[in-house]
Amino acid sequence: MQLDLFAAVLDEYLQSGSLSNESLYAHLGRAGAVQPAAFAQRTAIGASGEQHSPAKRRVRWIQQTLKAMGLIERIPQQRGVWRATTKAKADLTPAQPKVVLLGFHTELGIGIWGNAVDVLNRIDEPVSLFLTSPPYALRQPRAYGNPSQQAYVDFITSTLEPICRTLAPGGVVALNVSNDIFVEGSPERSTYREELVLAIKSRCGLALMDSLIWLNPCKPPGPIQWASKQRMQLGVAYEHVLYFTNDPHRCKADNRRILQPHTPAQRRLIERGGENRTAVNADGAYRIRPGSYGNATAGSIQRNVLNVSHNCPSQRALRAKTDALGLPRHGAVMPLKLARMLVEFFCPPGELVVDPFAGSFTTARAAEDTGRRWICGDKHLEYVLLGQHRMQPAVA
């Protein structure tokens, strides 16, 4: 696959300091990235019919891409000898603007290395679900970079613009965003989320369906200054999943796809034919009659508070795999259980899910597991490589 070889070539430069082309071919052969015999094979290429090695040409094409991306440079006065640049030695390798590379594919989807806008601009089929956790507006940025609070609304709405053009009628745009953004130096919460909702409505023409609460009982304690020290805030425990659509009456979300098992008390009520009393509650807003709640149903409707801990087996398996591969750990992984629930609720089977801020490719994994097609991408090469391994059954 294109990205495997790309990563292998970059890795050789990072490991070796400097390399001539012939040593690079030998290293790639030893590392198993290319069959050594492939470098010896020649075929006629071009109008002149001259004999060339397709494997060497592929490697040199990657070399030129790495050069264009500023990740390798020629060593002065040494013909054909290259080395990794300081930029390449950073932990995370960002994609260049407008450069989009296929990282890997599965039966149902493709993983792409590229900037969100560039990935989204290339999608030309109807998207049923755009589900993502964009980088949050954090003051202390994560390793992968975060937009400022001031730039946040523009960052999100400009990312959404291309997707709004391809969103299927009733398609869903779901954004997992933080509730814990504070005005600098103050216990006052930022109203960026409210501003974001209004901007998505006015600039992108999308209607807000709900702001689901993702209750995460394992969320690290915070905000330290305002809850643990000054005591004027409560400890944080949730984030939002805002969901929008371009056509509320045709919205593709369907709670029958995520019905929850009845509780023992509900089962007992159904078995005995429902209520056997009459009551009027809340000034007539709720009425109970004999037989109320007695219909046998396939399950209970999921409430709009989703209680899912981020400390789950899928996260542990992913961390172990990341360490084994020597890749940087991703600092903001969504629990797979939550992603599955959201994908199933928002998107009918077989339709297309998109996540351009894919991180460790949790959305992709959830879509693959539940039979939805998907296109997911991330700006950082290392996360795309991680995503490729995320598709193995054992890392679910």
Ligand SMILES: C[S@@+](CC[C@H](N)C(=O)[O-])C[C@H]1O[C@@H](n2cnc3c(N)ncnc32)[C@H](O)[C@@H]1O
């Ligand atoms: C909050 S994380 C997503 C985590 C993901 N939901 C998961 O479960 O792993 C945001 C991701 O967006 C990526 N990112 C940041 N800016 C980007 C951009 N302009 N285009 C594409 N990806 C970007 C970061 O590399 C990071 O992996």
